[in-house]
Amino acid sequence: MNCISAASFSVLINRVPKGLIIPQRGLRQGCPLSPYIFIICAEVLSNLLVQAEKQSLIQGLNFNRSLSATHLLFADDSLVFARASSNDCRNLKGIFYCYAAASGQVFNFEKSSMFFSSSISQIQREEYKNIFGLNVVTKHEKYLGLPSMVGRRKINFFNEIKLRVLSKLSSWQSKNFSCGGKEVLIKAVVQAIAAYAMSVFKIPQGLCEDIEKAISRFWWGSSDTHRSIHWARWERLCHAKIRGGIGFRDFSCFNQALIAKQGWRILHNPDSLMAQILKAKYFKHSSFMEVKLGSNPSFVWRSILWGRQVLHKGLRWRIGNGKHVKISGNNWVKNFEIPRANSQPSLPMEAVVAELIDESNKWREDLIVQSFSKEAAERISRTPLPKTPRPDKLVWHFDKHGIYSVKSGYKLAVNLKFPDKPSCSDSSKTMWKVIWANDIPEKVKIFIWRAAQNMSPTVENLWKRKIVGDPVCQRCCSMSEDVFHALVEYKKEDPLGSATRAVAIVESYRRIKSVKNNVSAGHQQNGQQDWKAPPPGWFKVNVDAATNLSKQWGGLGAVVRDSSGEIVAAAAQRTTLKGNVADMEAEAVLPGIQVAREANCVHFVIESDSKEVVELVLKRKNSLAEISRNIEEIQDCLKGQSTATIQFVPRRCNVIAHNLAEVAPDREDPVFWIGNFPVSTVDVFLQF
Numbered sequence: 001m002n003c004i005s006a007a008s009f010s011v012l013i014n015r016v017p018k019g020l021i022i023p024q025r026g027l028r029q030g031c032p033l034s035p036y037i038f039i040i041c042a043e044v045l046s047n048l049l050v051q052a053e054k055q056s057l058i059q060g061l062n063f064n065r066s067l068s069a070t071h072l073l074f075a076d077d078s079l080v081f082a083r084a085s086s087n088d089c090r091n092l093k094g095i096f097y098c099y100a101a102a103s104g105q106v107f108n109f110e111k112s113s114m115f116f117s118s119s120i121s122q123i124q125r126e127e128y129k130n131i132f133g134l135n136v137v138t139k140h141e142k143y144l145g146l147p148s149m150v151g152r153r154k155i156n157f158f159n160e161i162k163l164r165v166l167s168k169l170s171s172w173q174s175k176n177f178s179c180g181g182k183e184v185l186i187k188a189v190v191q192a193i194a195a196y197a198m199s200v201f202k203i204p205q206g207l208c209e210d211i212e213k214a215i216s217r218f219w220w221g222s223s224d225t226h227r228s229i230h231w232a233r234w235e236r237l238c239h240a241k242i243r244g245g246i247g248f249r250d251f252s253c254f255n256q257a258l259i260a261k262q263g264w265r266i267l268h269n270p271d272s273l274m275a276q277i278l279k280a281k282y283f284k285h286s287s288f289m290e291v292k293l294g295s296n297p298s299f300v301w302r303s304i305l306w307g308r309q310v311l312h313k314g315l316r317w318r319i320g321n322g323k324h325v326k327i328s329g330n331n332w333v334k335n336f337e338i339p340r341a342n343s344q345p346s347l348p349m350e351a352v353v354a355e356l357i358d359e360s361n362k363w364r365e366d367l368i369v370q371s372f373s374k375e376a377a378e379r380i381s382r383t384p385l386p387k388t389p390r391p392d393k394l395v396w397h398f399d400k401h402g403i404y405s406v407k408s409g410y411k412l413a414v415n416l417k418f419p420d421k422p423s424c425s426d427s428s429k430t431m432w433k434v435i436w437a438n439d440i441p442e443k444v445k446i447f448i449w450r451a452a453q454n455m456s457p458t459v460e461n462l463w464k465r466k467i468v469g470d471p472v473c474q475r476c477c478s479m480s481e482d483v484f485h486a487l488v489e490y491k492k493e494d495p496l497g498s499a500t501r502a503v504a505i506v507e508s509y510r511r512i513k514s515v516k517n518n519v520s521a522g523h524q525q526n527g528q529q530d531w532k533a534p535p536p537g538w539f540k541v542n543v544d545a546a547t548n549l550s551k552q553w554g555g556l557g558a559v560v561r562d563s564s565g566e567i568v569a570a571a572a573q574r575t576t577l578k579g580n581v582a583d584m585e586a587e588a589v590l591p592g593i594q595v596a597r598e599a600n601c602v603h604f605v606i607e608s609d610s611k612e613v614v615e616l617v618l619k620r621k622n623s624l625a626e627i628s629r630n631i632e633e634i635q636d637c638l639k640g641q642s643t644a645t646i647q648f649v650p651r652r653c654n655v656i657a658h659n660l661a662e663v664a665p666d667r668e669d670p671v672f673w674i675g676n677f678p679v680s681t682v683d684v685f686l687q688f
Helices: 034-054 086-103 122-132 154-170 179-193 205-220 251-268 273-282 299-314 365-371 374-381 406-417 426-436 442-452 459-464 483-489 495-527 581-598 611-617 627-640 655-666 679-686
Strands: 009-013 016-021 061-064 067-069 071-074 077-080 315-318 393-396 539-548 553-561 567-576 604-608 644-648 671-674
Touching: 034 071, 034 086, 061 273, 067 273, 086 122, 154 179, 154 205, 179 205, 179 442, 205 251, 251 273, 251 299, 251 393, 251 406, 273 299, 299 315, 299 406, 365 374, 426 442, 539 581, 539 655, 553 581, 553 655, 567 581, 567 655, 581 604, 581 611, 581 627, 581 644, 581 671, 611 627, 611 644, 627 644
Parallel strands: 539 604, 604 644
Antiparallel strands: 009 016, 061 067, 071 077, 315 393, 539 553, 553 567, 567 671
């Protein structure tokens, strides 16, 4: 600490700074350096415990010959594991004293405790207790806010979550909030209370239902002294807004999606401590996706396997070499399930995808056509393969970058629990989009939504619930009062006055919108760009891709221009349409780099109108999908070209490359022009 200096302070006395106070006891509270110093000191404690285990001074929890755990540290909450022996306890206490003397941090023995396994006798417990001078507990209630041990009565362990939700809801007066305000409170506050515990444990279904009932009562305005009508079931409210719901979370599905994230981390971070411990205990000789529950599993492991059900439905294989992917039974073709191969010629029942790939890592078209139906063969042939064999990888199908997110996992869990019904057709989805996309207050949107769902308290709806004895409208006394009659048909006031006010409202709205549109149009005009030439000595390589979905062909185009705007080189290449548009845009960058190198361009800037590709190349985003192969190849090319970079440009700055990409499918072989261009290509350039 002698090497660290802190800020000094002055005191204002009668508005005049007096004296200079220099702290003498280390860093002040709230100093930005404080957390970094704490982390450095905690790293020292961690290394002391690791070295002590290597020297056999202490022994932690052993899971196999190469994996053990002596401690878990999180800020000032620490768990230390040691063997129940006098030598281990004395050595451990010596480590604590050594660390305290070196760092100046003192252990708080009053807040610390000891826990023993059931096989330790009472005499031994007293002996070890006297060494440390700590209290002995039968179990640790919580660590980092979560229960350390969960027994059979799981509701008792998680009942605090329910109490916190009820306490929060009871502190709000439902009548003081509009429906829009209540929607925000429920989504942003109440539904977030249980998220932390749900990310680790499977919350009992009964507890989830109790929380949902409490939220439903708050939404519809019920209280301990007043009971309101619940116009829709909770299941209906949990539908997404585009499917006719209000977008509240189904707690069970949200819980499952959160825990599925832990399974995703096990798959893609196998070297993490959590993944190593779980593998050593539960799936030593199998994979995570295939392992069964086993005997005497912990509650955490049961929860993770429950969340794995979402992964089973949403994961697919990205083919690298095909050695670990079965042809039938594994999901490896986008949006298509490969059936069993035809009987002639027959493939083995457990055949893997590698048998459909030749030595040059391309599809064996003849075997595929003979073994599968026409549709399946076309799907397989359009599945992209890397240029060189790579390991197969599991990716998340419901994200364009192949990375699991709780949002996409929750959507899948909800769709599995509440499948699409006839009312959720494309036309009805369009109707809900129109309602929720309007630029009006949220409470007005909810009022329109309730009217569209026939949830308004009309006389007819009250009569159906046996609250009133007659469904006839009380104003016109002639027709039944449904939603359409109450809001549209009957007008008690003067029609001319209503029409005048309506016209005035519409005209006011149009004036406001016209001002906004003029402002936004001005911003768009100011933000429009034209192609700009690079600085002297540099070149610009514009690249683009075009697709023809009917013919399943794609075109790649690239054009190189110097600092005067003159075209130096160009390229056009036809390719098979595989993947989505972003995949094609990434593939178009590669011929652009190639033609720039053939034109002896040392300093050049690549311009693409695909922001997604540019952000992936610059590592602003990550991707595990098929596009990552082209991205990695682009990054390797740019690493070797230190004077080359890539940037995004609007479409209007990329017209020539786009025109080249559109004419590329007419040419069977890749074409590169350097200096001399054919007449047809000049026509493409002149279109700019």
